[in-house]
Amino acid sequence: MNIKELDKKYVASTYGRFDIEIVKGKGSLLYDENGKEYIDLTSGIGVNIFGVCDEKICEAIENQAKTLTHISNLFYTKPCAELARMLCEKTGMSKVFFSNSGAEANECAIKIARKYAQSKKGKDYFNIITLENSFHGRTLTTLSATGQESFHTLYTPLTEGFISTKANDLDSFLSLAKNTKCAGIMLETVQGEGGVNVLDFDFVKGVEKYAKENDVILIIDEVQTGNGRTGKLYSYMNYDITPDVVSTAKGLAGGLPLGATLMSQKVEDVFNFGDHGSTFGGNPVCCASALSVLSRIDDNLLQDVNKKSEYIFSQLENANGVESISGKGLMLGIKVKQDAKRTIKRLQEKGVLCLTAKDKVRLLPPLNIEFSLLQKAVEIIKDTLKEEL
Ligand SMILES: *Cc1c(COP(=O)(O)O)cnc(C)c1O
Secondary structure, three states: OOHHHHHHHHOOOOOOOOOOOEEEEEEOEEEEOOOOEEEEOOHHHHOOOOOEOOHHHHHHHHHHHHHOOOOOOOOOOHHHHHHHHHHHHHHOOOEEEEEOOHHHHHHHHHHHHHHHHHHHHOOOOOEEEEEEOOOOOOOHHHHHHOEOHHHOOOOOOOOOOEEEEOOOOHHHHHHHHHOOOEEEEEEOOEEOOOOOEEOOHHHHHHHHHHHHHOOOEEEEEOOOOOOOOOOOOOHHHHOOOOOOEEEEOHHHHEOEOOEEEEEOHHHOOOOOOOOOOOOOOOOHHHHHHHHHHHHHOOHHHHHHHHHHHHHHHHHHOOOOOEEEEEEEOOEEEEEEOOOHHHHHHHHHHOOEEOEEEOOEEEEOOOOOOOHHHHHHHHHHHHHHHHOOO
16 A cells, blocks of 8 residues: 555544645655655644754754653753743743643643632633634634634533634623633634634734733633744734733744743742643653744844745735735735635645635745745746636
């Protein structure tokens, strides 16, 4: 059997895979089983911030793997402590809990909000308000938090206490919040899986104001938007707000599994010994990789992200076949006149890999993609959108 047949026979059929086997890559170029080259505008769904097989990341991983791959959270390790310090210094947050994925980072955030509220206000204060069209993960609790019914079907009963409200509708949010015993509010400032929807500045500010005045924990899910993706280190920094909890994962370790839940001073002492844990969380190799990634997300890189973003907007905004573009930084959704799924299939044939989000073509290229490759990919996209599919 070839790899595709093996996979179909033995791997759980949860993914509608493309008919492509990726065997290797370098930077923003990927190669399939036939040696065909692709420009990668997916970065493993926002994970490979510096592309694949980045030399500095490989070196950090290799050095750490040869020193200590895993011990356990019963011991202190250097990469974990240093990464926590770097995350706090770069954000002004106070403490970090490490896990292995976005869903886990959000689970941790939800536990913090609930424990804070229940110990302060009473056990009725367990509700978390989220937004319609949000995506927060695949565990039963983060699915409950996800404001999309289609994900819930046949997995009930879900975790209680999640209510979703319409994004960018502050009045609806406020009337819901006032009538709900709230522990927290959780949102993505740019909804990723929900269709690359950018939240309005005033909405986010209004939600923050309510949260602060009512001592409700504001959780920002930066799993996809974080780590430079939207042109700031974290996307909430586009909104002039101070969250109580920030969760992140995807790009954090540049290709290795790592989740982080950042806690502000207000909640840094919510957890005591034994309240939460993870066997692999804060793994030395993943943390060493993240240290390499995070130390390189500086003003230069972020400026470059914004420049590339402007370039894509300017080229595609009024292009044939484009209805509109949404997004921030290098997290973009193109509403195309064609069927988005057919468009990305056609782009694959021409050697460009893109994603979809709802009915949009979604671009999440590596942040350091060479400008010439980006140009080439954008030209191919323009040509393809002109075609009658
Ligand atoms: C991908 C994603 C998650 C889930 O992350 P996993 O690592 O797949 O568990 C949660 N929130 C957002 C915003 C995401 O984009």
